[in-house]
Amino acid sequence: EAAVTQSPRNKVAVTGGKVTLSCNQTNNHNNMYWYRQDTGHGLRLIHYSYGAGSTEKGDIPDGYKASRPSQENFSLILELATPSQTSVYFCASGGTTGGTEVFFGKGTRLTVV
Amino acid sequence: LAKTTQPPSMEAYEGQEVNVSCSHTNIATSEYIYWYRQVPHQGPQFIIQGYKDYVVNEVASLFISADRKLSTLSLPWVSLRDAAVYYCIVTDIGNNAGAKLTFGGGTRLTVRP
Numbered sequence: 001e002a003a004v005t006q007s008p009r010n011k012v013a014v015t016g017g018k019v020t021l022s023c024n025q026t027n028n029h030n031n032m033y034w035y036r037q038d039t040g041h042g043l044r045l046i047h048y049s050y051g052a053g054s055t056e057k058g059d060i061p062d063g064y065k066a067s068r069p070s071q072e073n074f075s076l077i078l079e080l081a082t083p084s085q086t087s088v089y090f091c092a093s094g095g096t097t098g099g100t101e102v103f104f105g106k107g108t109r110l111t112v113v
Numbered sequence: 114l115a116k117t118t119q120p121p122s123m124e125a126y127e128g129q130e131v132n133v134s135c136s137h138t139n140i141a142t143s144e145y146i147y148w149y150r151q152v153p154h155q156g157p158q159f160i161i162q163g164y165k166d167y168v169v170n171e172v173a174s175l176f177i178s179a180d181r182k183l184s185t186l187s188l189p190w191v192s193l194r195d196a197a198v199y200y201c202i203v204t205d206i207g208n209n210a211g212a213k214l215t216f217g218g219g220t221r222l223t224v225r226p
Binding site for chain 1: 147154155156157158159162200213214215216217218219
Protein backbone atom coordinates (compact mmCIF):
# COMPACT_ATOMS: atom_id res chain seq x y z
CA GLU A 1 0.00 0.00 0.00
CA ALA A 2 1.11 3.54 -0.75
CA ALA A 3 2.94 5.08 2.19
CA VAL A 4 3.96 8.60 3.18
CA THR A 5 5.82 8.86 6.46
CA GLN A 6 6.43 12.11 8.29
CA SER A 7 8.85 12.81 11.10
CA PRO A 8 8.65 14.01 13.74
CA ARG A 9 4.95 13.63 14.48
CA ASN A 10 5.12 16.33 17.12
CA LYS A 11 7.60 19.14 17.56
CA VAL A 12 7.96 22.08 19.92
CA ALA A 13 10.35 24.76 18.69
CA VAL A 14 11.47 28.11 20.02
CA THR A 15 10.91 31.35 18.18
CA GLY A 16 13.86 32.11 15.93
CA GLY A 17 15.06 28.55 15.84
CA LYS A 18 15.48 26.35 12.79
CA VAL A 19 13.00 23.54 12.22
CA THR A 20 13.20 20.75 9.66
CA LEU A 21 10.22 18.55 8.93
CA SER A 22 10.95 15.37 7.02
CA CYS A 23 8.86 13.29 4.68
CA ASN A 24 9.55 9.95 3.04
CA GLN A 25 7.44 8.17 0.43
CA THR A 26 7.73 4.64 -0.86
CA ASN A 27 5.27 5.14 -3.73
CA ASN A 28 7.90 6.04 -6.33
CA HIS A 29 5.88 9.16 -7.06
CA ASN A 30 7.50 12.06 -8.85
CA ASN A 31 5.44 14.70 -7.08
CA MET A 32 5.58 15.61 -3.41
CA TYR A 33 3.81 18.36 -1.51
CA TRP A 34 3.86 20.19 1.80
CA TYR A 35 0.63 21.61 3.21
CA ARG A 36 -0.28 23.27 6.46
CA GLN A 37 -3.64 23.11 8.18
CA ASP A 38 -4.77 25.51 10.85
CA THR A 39 -7.58 24.64 13.22
CA GLY A 40 -10.94 24.61 11.50
CA HIS A 41 -9.54 25.29 8.05
CA GLY A 42 -8.65 23.42 4.92
CA LEU A 43 -5.13 22.60 3.83
CA ARG A 44 -2.95 25.24 2.17
CA LEU A 45 -0.08 24.41 -0.16
CA ILE A 46 3.35 25.65 0.91
CA HIS A 47 5.82 24.02 -1.48
CA TYR A 48 5.83 21.15 -3.92
CA SER A 49 8.27 19.24 -6.06
CA TYR A 50 8.16 17.49 -9.42
CA GLY A 51 11.15 15.29 -8.70
CA ALA A 52 14.57 15.08 -7.12
CA GLY A 53 16.30 18.44 -7.14
CA SER A 54 13.17 20.44 -7.89
CA THR A 55 11.15 22.65 -5.58
CA GLU A 56 8.30 24.98 -6.46
CA LYS A 57 6.47 27.62 -4.47
CA GLY A 58 2.90 26.91 -3.54
CA ASP A 59 0.28 29.35 -2.36
CA ILE A 60 1.89 30.35 0.97
CA PRO A 61 5.69 29.88 0.65
CA ASP A 62 6.86 32.84 2.71
CA GLY A 63 8.93 31.79 5.71
CA TYR A 64 9.49 28.28 4.37
CA LYS A 65 12.08 26.52 2.26
CA ALA A 66 11.90 23.05 0.78
CA SER A 67 14.46 20.47 -0.24
CA ARG A 68 14.06 17.37 -2.43
CA PRO A 69 17.37 15.52 -2.34
CA SER A 70 15.94 12.27 -3.71
CA GLN A 71 12.81 10.75 -5.18
CA GLU A 72 11.80 9.46 -1.76
CA ASN A 73 12.52 12.43 0.51
CA PHE A 74 11.10 15.93 0.75
CA SER A 75 11.87 18.29 3.63
CA LEU A 76 10.26 21.49 4.79
CA ILE A 77 12.58 23.95 6.48
CA LEU A 78 11.69 26.84 8.73
CA GLU A 79 14.91 28.86 9.03
CA LEU A 80 13.54 31.26 11.63
CA ALA A 81 10.44 29.79 13.20
CA THR A 82 7.71 32.15 14.37
CA PRO A 83 4.59 31.51 16.49
CA SER A 84 2.43 32.12 13.39
CA GLN A 85 3.90 28.93 11.94
CA THR A 86 2.32 26.88 14.68
CA SER A 87 0.17 24.45 12.72
CA VAL A 88 -0.26 20.89 11.54
CA TYR A 89 1.85 20.11 8.50
CA PHE A 90 0.99 17.42 5.99
CA CYS A 91 3.23 15.90 3.38
CA ALA A 92 1.81 14.16 0.33
CA SER A 93 2.96 12.35 -2.78
CA GLY A 94 1.31 11.82 -6.14
CA GLY A 95 1.97 10.67 -9.65
CA THR A 96 2.04 12.71 -12.80
CA THR A 97 -0.62 11.13 -14.96
CA GLY A 98 -4.11 12.50 -15.18
CA GLY A 99 -6.38 11.57 -12.32
CA THR A 100 -3.63 10.08 -10.20
CA GLU A 101 -4.42 9.81 -6.51
CA VAL A 102 -2.46 11.91 -4.02
CA PHE A 103 -1.53 10.18 -0.75
CA PHE A 104 -1.09 12.07 2.51
CA GLY A 105 0.97 11.42 5.60
CA LYS A 106 -0.45 11.53 9.11
CA GLY A 107 0.79 15.03 9.81
CA THR A 108 3.29 16.79 12.04
CA ARG A 109 2.00 19.02 14.80
CA LEU A 110 4.41 21.94 15.21
CA THR A 111 4.19 24.37 18.09
CA VAL A 112 6.44 27.41 18.07
CA VAL A 113 6.75 29.05 21.48
CA LEU B 114 -8.05 27.65 -11.20
CA ALA B 115 -11.63 26.61 -10.64
CA LYS B 116 -13.11 27.18 -7.22
CA THR B 117 -15.63 24.96 -5.55
CA THR B 118 -18.66 25.57 -3.41
CA GLN B 119 -19.92 22.95 -0.97
CA PRO B 120 -22.43 23.04 1.86
CA PRO B 121 -20.47 23.66 5.07
CA SER B 122 -22.20 20.90 7.00
CA MET B 123 -24.58 17.97 6.69
CA GLU B 124 -26.14 15.50 9.08
CA ALA B 125 -27.32 11.95 8.53
CA TYR B 126 -28.30 8.87 10.47
CA GLU B 127 -26.44 5.60 10.25
CA GLY B 128 -27.64 3.51 7.33
CA GLN B 129 -28.77 6.46 5.26
CA GLU B 130 -27.41 7.38 1.87
CA VAL B 131 -25.67 10.75 1.86
CA ASN B 132 -25.24 12.97 -1.17
CA VAL B 133 -22.72 15.79 -0.94
CA SER B 134 -22.92 18.36 -3.70
CA CYS B 135 -20.16 20.49 -5.11
CA SER B 136 -20.46 23.38 -7.52
CA HIS B 137 -17.54 24.21 -9.79
CA THR B 138 -18.99 26.60 -12.31
CA ASN B 139 -15.65 27.69 -13.77
CA ILE B 140 -14.14 24.26 -14.24
CA ALA B 141 -11.76 24.07 -17.19
CA THR B 142 -11.62 21.29 -19.73
CA SER B 143 -8.23 20.22 -18.38
CA GLU B 144 -9.40 19.88 -14.79
CA TYR B 145 -10.33 16.72 -12.90
CA ILE B 146 -12.62 16.45 -9.90
CA TYR B 147 -11.30 14.81 -6.76
CA TRP B 148 -13.03 13.99 -3.49
CA TYR B 149 -11.12 13.53 -0.27
CA ARG B 150 -12.19 13.12 3.32
CA GLN B 151 -10.42 13.88 6.53
CA VAL B 152 -11.09 12.57 10.00
CA PRO B 153 -9.59 14.29 13.04
CA HIS B 154 -5.85 13.87 13.53
CA GLN B 155 -5.36 12.24 10.14
CA GLY B 156 -4.32 13.40 6.71
CA PRO B 157 -6.90 13.61 3.92
CA GLN B 158 -7.79 10.31 2.33
CA PHE B 159 -8.68 9.87 -1.31
CA ILE B 160 -12.24 8.75 -1.99
CA ILE B 161 -12.86 9.02 -5.70
CA GLN B 162 -12.01 11.07 -8.76
CA GLY B 163 -13.60 11.67 -12.10
CA TYR B 164 -13.66 13.75 -15.22
CA LYS B 165 -17.17 13.30 -16.53
CA ASP B 166 -20.32 11.17 -16.29
CA TYR B 167 -20.50 8.61 -13.51
CA VAL B 168 -17.76 6.91 -11.54
CA VAL B 169 -18.15 4.25 -8.88
CA ASN B 170 -15.75 2.39 -6.63
CA GLU B 171 -16.05 0.26 -3.52
CA VAL B 172 -16.42 3.29 -1.26
CA ALA B 173 -18.56 5.83 -3.11
CA SER B 174 -20.01 6.95 -6.38
CA LEU B 175 -19.55 10.25 -8.16
CA PHE B 176 -22.00 11.82 -10.54
CA ILE B 177 -20.81 14.69 -12.72
CA SER B 178 -23.31 16.80 -14.59
CA ALA B 179 -23.15 16.96 -18.36
CA ASP B 180 -21.70 20.48 -18.30
CA ARG B 181 -19.29 19.41 -15.51
CA LYS B 182 -20.30 22.35 -13.35
CA LEU B 183 -21.79 20.21 -10.60
CA SER B 184 -20.71 16.98 -9.00
CA THR B 185 -22.33 14.88 -6.32
CA LEU B 186 -20.56 12.43 -4.07
CA SER B 187 -22.82 9.64 -2.92
CA LEU B 188 -22.04 7.56 0.15
CA PRO B 189 -24.32 4.55 0.55
CA TRP B 190 -25.23 3.27 4.01
CA VAL B 191 -23.13 5.69 6.07
CA SER B 192 -21.77 4.58 9.41
CA LEU B 193 -20.26 6.49 12.33
CA ARG B 194 -16.86 5.97 10.72
CA ASP B 195 -17.96 8.13 7.78
CA ALA B 196 -18.13 11.20 10.00
CA ALA B 197 -15.48 13.47 8.51
CA VAL B 198 -14.87 16.62 6.52
CA TYR B 199 -15.38 15.97 2.82
CA TYR B 200 -13.43 18.04 0.33
CA CYS B 201 -14.31 18.54 -3.30
CA ILE B 202 -11.30 19.64 -5.32
CA VAL B 203 -10.83 20.47 -8.97
CA THR B 204 -7.34 20.61 -10.31
CA ASP B 205 -5.50 20.98 -13.57
CA ILE B 206 -3.19 18.07 -14.18
CA GLY B 207 -1.38 20.26 -16.66
CA ASN B 208 0.85 18.44 -19.12
CA ASN B 209 1.44 15.44 -16.90
CA ALA B 210 2.58 17.65 -14.03
CA GLY B 211 0.33 15.89 -11.59
CA ALA B 212 -2.37 17.09 -9.27
CA LYS B 213 -1.76 20.20 -7.15
CA LEU B 214 -4.70 20.05 -4.81
CA THR B 215 -6.25 23.24 -3.47
CA PHE B 216 -8.52 22.64 -0.50
CA GLY B 217 -11.55 24.71 0.36
CA GLY B 218 -13.54 24.57 3.55
CA GLY B 219 -15.15 21.23 2.83
CA THR B 220 -18.39 19.74 4.13
CA ARG B 221 -18.49 18.47 7.68
CA LEU B 222 -20.62 15.34 7.80
CA THR B 223 -22.07 14.39 11.17
CA VAL B 224 -23.46 10.88 11.47
CA ARG B 225 -25.89 10.10 14.26
CA PRO B 226 -26.58 6.60 15.55
